[in-house]
Amino acid sequence: MVVDDLTRTYGGVPVLDSVSLAFGSGLTAVIGPNGSGKSTLLGALAGTVPPITGEIRRPNAEDGSGKSIGYLPQQVPFREGFTARETLAFYARLVDGDPDAALASVGLSDAADKAVEDLSGGMQRLLGIAQAMLGDPPLVVLDEPASGLDPGMRERAFRTAATHATDDVTVVVSTHNLDLVDAHADRVVMLARGRVVAAGDLDALRNEYSVDTTAALYEAAGRDAALSETADDGDPARSGAAAEDEQNMSGDDGDRDVHVTGVSEQ
Numbered sequence: 001m002v003v004d005d006l007t008r009t010y011g012g013v014p015v016l017d018s019v020s021l022a023f024g025s026g027l028t029a030v031i032g033p034n035g036s037g038k039s040t041l042l043g044a045l046a047g048t049v050p051p052i053t054g055e056i057r058r059p060n061a062e063d064g065s066g067k068s069i070g071y072l073p074q075q076v077p078f079r080e081g082f083t084a085r086e087t088l089a090f091y092a093r094l095v096d097g098d099p100d101a102a103l104a105s106v107g108l109s110d111a112a113d114k115a116v117e118d119l120s121g122g123m124q125r126l127l128g129i130a131q132a133m134l135g136d137p138p139l140v141v142l143d144e145p146a147s148g149l150d151p152g153m154r155e156r157a158f159r160t161a162a163t164h165a166t167d168d169v170t171v172v173v174s175t176h177n178l179d180l181v182d183a184h185a186d187r188v189v190m191l192a193r194g195r196v197v198a199a200g201d202l203d204a205l206r207n208e209y210s211v212d213t214t215a216a217l218y219e220a221a222g223r224d225a226a227l228s229e230t231a232d233d234g235d236p237a238r239s240g241a242a243a244e245d246e247q248n249m250s251g252d253d254g255d256r257d258v259h260v261t262g263v264s265e266q
């Protein structure tokens with residue numbers, strides 16, 4: 001999947017600013033501070049947020065007829081009065097999926113006959129993940145799948161997402177749970193103020209920044225982005241990377257505002 005020069009504004013204010021990315025198969029985690037544009041990017045990937053400018057090219061379902069995108073939005077409005085199994089069965093009929101297998105994949109088999117309104121918030125989240133994955137779409141977009149879940153359930157949600165992310169399937173999740181990114185993600189996109197500040201293979205990025213964890217990467221890339229912004233404030237014509245190199249005179253690769261490996265800003 002390719003995102004090419006995507007810009008989205010609200011009220012004239014850019015929320016995503018010239019974002020270009022290429023997503024490979026596997027699990028990509030989109031991270032960044034509150035309000036950095038993660039949900040907007042995921043909505044754009046899922047097709048619910050139309051870009052103002054730019055383009056998104058998505059993978060198609062294998063035979064061109066199945067579900068091509070599975071999407072878990074931040075809020076899932078399930079219809080009250082139906083059980084978890086009935087809810088998934090409704091969607092499963094549309095895409096030739098198996099509701100019981102989907103419930104089992106997120107550990108909800110025992111809750112199959114509970115009405116959705118009687119499920120806890122976390123269980124509803126897991127049901128949303130199962131619904132997004134029904135029909136095995138080649139692209140699954142999960143907006144904060146671990147939000148509101150206890151540690152065990154968070155782990156399960158990410159494991160389910162990672163298991164689903166095969167050579168043929170691209171799974172994109174947004175999250176603030178950086179330990180789960182360490183444990184499960186193949187690639188990372190970090191946003192700050194609507195811009196990509198780091199993107200690529202997680203191991204390669206950790207190497208590049210000489211850090212061991214995604215939390216440390218988050219700090220380092222955030223610091224670099226802030227430096228770039230300060231430099232840009234002084235002279236908008238200068239790139240952040242160039243300004244930073246001038247500041248620290250390090251003479252390294254000068255590539256610190258955008259990292260290109262696997263998931264890449266193009």
Ligand SMILES: Nc1ncnc2c1ncn2[C@@H]1O[C@H](COP(=O)(O)OP(=O)(O)OP(=O)(O)O)[C@@H](O)[C@H]1O
Nearest residue numbers: 010011015032033034035036037038039040041174
């Ligand atoms: N429908 C909308 N109308 C107006 N502004 C919006 C809308 N959706 C998002 N925004 C603004 O866009 C910015 C980015 O929001 P977004 O939800 O994409 O960030 P986020 O990184 O997902 O944040 P969080 O981590 O808090 O979920 C915020 O300033 C938000 O107020």
